Amino acid sequence: MSPAAPRLSVVVPVFNERDNVAPLVREILAALRGRVAFEIVYVDDCSRDDTLAALRELKREVPELRVLHHVRQSGQSTAIRTGVKAARGEWIATLDGDGQNDPADIPRLLAERERAAPEVKLFAGWRVQRRDSGSKRWASKWANAIRARMLRDDTPDTGCGIKLFEREAFLDLPYFDHMHRFLPALMQRAGWKTVSVPVNHRPRGAGVSKYNNLQRALVGIRDLRGVAWLIARSRLTPVREID
Template identity: 80%
Template structure:
């Protein structure tokens, strides 16, 4: 197989029933469009997610499987998947199936017509399919984040994103960083664009987050990211 130009990174924890449908949808969306690979990172699942992935590898040549030897969280899974990826550009999907892989070509199309300084194309769930309480919590979280970070991004929590691998790996790493990628990319001097995408109901498994733990972690992270932005210093360089 040729080296991929795109790597689709999917973190997964206890999502055994969502894995196969998402893998097959991703291959259907991308085969014939671009050279790609799918990198699943199993965050030490307690169900048989890993066995499902290993069986799928026999059917899907584009599929690669990584496993954390201990549970480490979504941001670490994404970062380890990006580090292992061979593509110059990365698309991410949540492992619960609520992101639609058919939107990846839409993000690639947006990249094709964008300024070269745009290094992140962030999905924007314009028609959320979550519970009312989760939508309400997300609305207020986005408003608070936007007020503090000035990142001009309506939906940083959407799991489907497209970004340049090199730019991502140059960002400061911390747990839950995946929720602040637009602000971190802008801090690094790059531009970001939000692209409307589809959002779907979860059809199997249960959410790994609740509104309270999101809020408690988010307050601390917001303060940290605001500090990073305030302390940022960039300078153009020239070689003499």
């Protein structure tokens, strides 16, 4: 990898995903090598399986790969923020570590960014054809409908793991657990625009989901109220520097 700072950092949070690590890294390399200067930042959220060992092995052969490790489990939002803070690229692409997001969609998001206005700071993946169980799709549809009604973020799918956003804009957002589920609303609260981009969605390659529908619902209701409060209390003030 060039010693110069990469233009793009791909951040992947993982917890107990040992069998998905190597296939996903290979797909990221296939999608981005020769297209853009990039790095891959994996954040292991204190996995209990061999995920960290698999990442260490991959580091020997993949110069673009960096590995960060939480010494205690802290959750997906914290893992994403850890990766973004450590990233060297000005723009961040995120992927879920279970392989359901397709790295081949990252160039599509980059192309959308090139066509977009400068005030667009987030390009959110939109899983038009979900590859989940019927109950999970129903729960997601219900949650998206409630979120859209409360937050009015004009985003059909905030739960999609593949996103592209400006690093500086992300780090300026308020941080809280589960914030990654509300990035469009938080970006809009900060005065930026967001765009939803249709992307591919795949069945999980290996392992099991770390959440169930009840857990998502209970946490989501509390977080929705908190984000709605943040939006209601926000103030955007134009600033100009005096010569």
